[in-house]
Amino acid sequence: MNQTEIINIFTKKTLGLTFVLSAAALAFAQEKVGISGSVVSKSNQPVPYASVTFTNKANKQLSDATLTDEKGQYKLDLTPGQYDISVEAIDYKKSVVNRQITAAGNIGALSIDPEASATNMKTGEIQGVTITVASTKPYKVELDKRTYDPSQDIVSKGGNLQDVLSNVPSVSVDTDGTVSMRGSSNVRFLINGKPSALLGIDDGANALQSIPADQIERIEVITNPSSKFEASGTAGILNIILKKNKKTGFNGSVTGTLGYLPQTNLNTNLSWRKGNFTWFLNGGGGYRESKSTNRNDDYFTNALNADDQIQRNTNSENNSKNNNYNASAGIVYDISDKTSVNASGTVRTFDNESVGNIDYFYDFLAIPNSSSQRITLGTNNNLAFQGDFGLDHKFDDNGQNLSLSLSLQRNRSYNDTDIDQTRDGLFELRNIVNQNTINRTVIAKADYELPIGENSKLEAGYRLDINNNDYSNDVQQSTVITPVLSFLRPYTYDATYKEMFNAFYVQFKSKIGNLGYQLGLRDEISNIDIAYKNLVPTSPALNTTKTYNNLFPSVYLSYEFAKDNQLLLNYTRRIDRPRSFFLIPNPNYNDNQNIFDGNIDLNPSYVDSFEFGYSISKKKFTINPTLYYRHQTDDTKMLVYNKLATDEAGNILTPKVIESHTKPINLGTDDRYGLDLNFNFDATSWLKFLGNVDLFGYNTKGSIAYDTFDVDGNPTQAIANFEGKGFSTRARLTSTVKVDKTFSLQVQGFYRGGQKTAYQDRKDMYAISFGASKNIWNNNATISFNIQDIFNTRAMRSTTYTANSVRDSYMQWQPRQFALSFTYRFKQGEKVEQPKRKKDINANDTGGDEQGGPM
Structure with a gap:
């Protein structure tokens, strides 16, 4: 099987x-029978949003809870029996009464007393330096992160995580699926506060497409993470929070999507919350076709000999068919009011079949107008498992908490590629490429929180990461010269990559008057072992070990002028660890003329990051301008160079074939600075705007000598100059028109300005998308329609310069597409959350304990 x-x-x-x-x-x-009632104060005034809990004295599994509405009234269904009814609300004393429920009806008003100091109590929370906005707004700004709510994002309805990220402020998604923040692609992805097997190995774009948008509750954009978070990701962290149940009883929704380019999706979210137990079951799957176009025009400026190329034009089109399935199930059990345990499991599979056609046109001095065609048939199967276990314990009601978690993950990827190439209609080359990768990960964490007085809190924790990657790359080749299929020596290998990270952090936050501050320090000890073995017996094995021990401080300051009006200043130090694939020394082989080489000597780079922001939130608008500056040393750059293809003995092939190589290297410095402006404006009751503008400058320094060839095909050296500075712009504006209470329209525009360095000139790009959403059947169902990239303009154009060539490139990852989705929600229970006393310190202000903590 x-x-x-x-x-x-x-x-x-x-x-x-x-x-x-x-x-x-x-x-x-x-x-059950339907009952209703109300909660009032001693002065007989209704108490809105009070928590009412019915505890069945005979069977706790029959217990239930609800919240009162804005008029202090509530409704729910209960099994007849004897109940203890507890009522809690902010600024009121807890009240408990006993009632016998026998039949449907109104059980009358429940009265609660105000706290003795409720009339003059002042908040002592650290949340006092946190800006929160109304739940109807799509994002909110907090001390160390921004939170984006995709529920109001009509344009990405029925899509996937990659579609949602395209609409998140301060985040950009390039045409090849690369995600960047403020112009940098070194983004760290987390799922529920942890690295996840759901995102695949090395965070590939395919993994982003396999997570449905309907399963995402919110996205935390952390541009300058505190010491509580792992130090990886110099551009910042994107923490994807998946949906969890916060409602009693049985709840669920199902969403189906049809679209073009052909896509179909069906996803469901189910949950059941009763007494001490909560379970959830999320799952679904879909089929999607993709189409990418890539054109390269290469001009080799010093190829003067008769056998040398002076021009190569490449037209590439890749069509793929993707099937993905995912299922998650979990349970939370409340052992007591202070202790709970949880366990969950997830499986995801992704299958891809692709057909690629590449047409080469060569212009030789001796043989003009030569052409070659390359046909690639590829299959990919990715299977991921993840199991999570956790324990949360509250020592008291003042916020002293301990959280323990363990995550076991496994991700397996098979890639098989068959390549056939002909030149001028005659057989030239055939390759069979088999690439297998297995990743196994263990993450163990412990987080402790201790309130100190009314205004302060101490946090500390430990985290262990163990990652093992096994790479197997087998390339077989037959050519005109060697018609018998044989192993191609430079490209066939086995490699093992092992890394272990031990991390400790301590963090203290407090408030003096209107001044809030948070100080943190993190220590990460990293050990990396790489074992590389070429399958050819004459090639020796290559082993290396890398060890790092680094301290990462973080400082956050805020000054609150008034409620929802404050200044924010922060500093953090971060690390950019090379991806494991970058460190494997032999190339990833899928094109004999465009080859990616690993670099076993690649080292981490480090970033010092500063931010100074202002944030104000009013009833109709929220605005958050932030000035930022990042200084990166030992920056990882991609060296692009050319060399002449050789046979296994090192002899230059005839006719000569020029190979274009790309290799990551550590080089020089990179400075980024700019203004990141986010805003939300409710212009009228029916018109809303959400916008983001990033105006940034860059200054890159560094040059390196590398091996290439001269006009006679002899080895020589050239200089690659990475120096460049300039200014660029990224902007996004989403406007939502509410036609009536059930019908909304949305238009989104995106613009990315051009960017130029000494070796590359990237042109500007823009795209416009449209969406519409209609609630039906008493708001129990929603129909949504969207068009992505209406004018089919989302494509990347660039010119790249090397010592002996100029390349003009065009790339479009996905053409215009549209989708129609239908969502049905059944049995939506009442949302129940324990009210928080103002004396408590919020445990979720740096990532949320529902994710097991961000460490």
């Missing part, structure tokens, strides 16, 4: 379990 069949069986059984549990929950609900 192959792995695809296992996944199909798993999917069928999962859907079957879903229907059984749904039916059981609905049958159980039929035995």
Whole structure:
């Protein structure tokens, strides 16, 4: 039985379990009776948003809870029996009464007393230096992060994580799926506060497409992470928070999508919360076709001999078919009011079939107008498993908490490619490429929080990361010269990459008057082992060990002029660790004329990052301008160079073939500075705007000598100059028109200005998208329609310069597409959250303990 069949069986059984549990929950609900009531103060005034908990004295599984509405009233269904009813609300004393529920009806008003100091109490929270905005606004600004709510993003309805990220302020997604923040692509992705097997190995774009938008609750954009977060990701961290149940009873939704380029998706979110137990089951799958176009025009300026190329034009089109399935299930059990345990498991599979056609046109001095065609057939299968376990304990009601978590992850990727190439209609080359990668990860964490007095809190923690990657690359080749299929010596290898990170952090936050501050220090000890073995017996093994021990401080300051009006100043130090794939010394082989080489000597680079921002939030608008500056040393740059292809003995092939190589290197410095402006404006009751403008400058320094060839094909040296400075712009504006209470329209525009360095000139780019959403069936269902890139303009154009060539490039990752989605929500229970006393210090202000902490 192959792995695809296992996944199909798993999917069928999962859907079957879903229907059984749904039916059981609905049958159980039929035995209940509907009751209602209200909560009032001693002066008989309604108390809105009070928590009302019904605890069944005979069977806790029959317990339930709800919140009062803005008029202090509530409704819920209960099984008849004897109940203890507890009522809690901010600024009120907890009240407990006993009632016998026998039949449907109104049980009357429940009265609660105000706290003795409720009339003059002043907040002592660290949250006093945090700006929060109304829940109807799509994002909010906090001390060390911004939170984006995709629920109001009509343009990405029915899409995936990559579509959602395209709409997040301060985040950009390039045409090849590369995600960047403030012009830098060194972004660290987290799922629920942790690295995740869901994102695949090395955070590939395919993994972003396999996470449905409907399963995302919010995205935390952390441009300058504190010491509590891991130090990786010099551009910042994107923490993807998946949906979890906060409502009682049985709840669920299902979303189906149809679109073009052909795509179909079906996703469901189910949960059941009763008494001490909460379970959830999320899953779905889909089919999607993609189309990418790539054109390169290479001009080799010093190829003067008769056998040398002087021009090469490449037209490439790749069509792929993707199938992805995912399922997550978990349970939370409250051992007591202060202790809970949780466990969850996730499986994701991604299958891809692609057909690529590359047409080469060569202009030789001796043989003009020669052409070559390359046909590539590729398959990819990726299977990921993840299991998470956690324990949360509250020592008291003042915020002293301990959180323990363990995550076990495994990701396996198979890539098989068959390549056939002909020149002038005659057979020239055939390759069979098999690439297998297995990743195994263990993450263990402990986070402790200790309030000190009314205004301060101490946080400390430990984290262990163990990652093992096994690479196997097998390339077989036959050519005109060697018609028998044989191993191609430079490209076939096995490699093992192992890394272990030990991290410790301590963080203290407090407030003096209107001045809030947070100081942190993190220590990370890194050990990396690389074992490389070429399969050819004559090639020796290559092993290396890298060890780093670095301190990463963070400082946050805020000054609050008034409520929702403050200045923010912060500093952090970060590290850019090379991806494991960058360190594997032999190339990734999928094109014999465009080759990526690894660099086993690549080292981390370091960034000192500063931010100075102002934030104000009013009823109709929120604005957050931030000045930033980043200084990076030992920056990782991509060296592009050319060399003449050789056979296994090192002899230059005839006719001569020029190979274009790309290799990561540490070189020089990179300075980034600019103004990042985010705003939200509710112009009228029916018109809203969400915008982001990033005006940034850059100053890159560094040059290196490298090996190339002269006009006679002899080895020589050239200088690659990476120096360059300039100014660029990124902007996004989303406007939402509310036609009525159930119907909304949305238009989004995106612009990225050109950027120029000594070796590359990248042109500007823009795109416009449209979406519409309509609620039907008493708001229990939603129909959404969107068009991505209406004018089909989202494409990257650039010119790259080397010592002996100029390349003009055009790349479009995905053409214009549209999608129609339908969402149905059934049995939406009441949302229940424990009210927070103002004396408490919020445990979620740096990432949320529901994710097990961000460390």
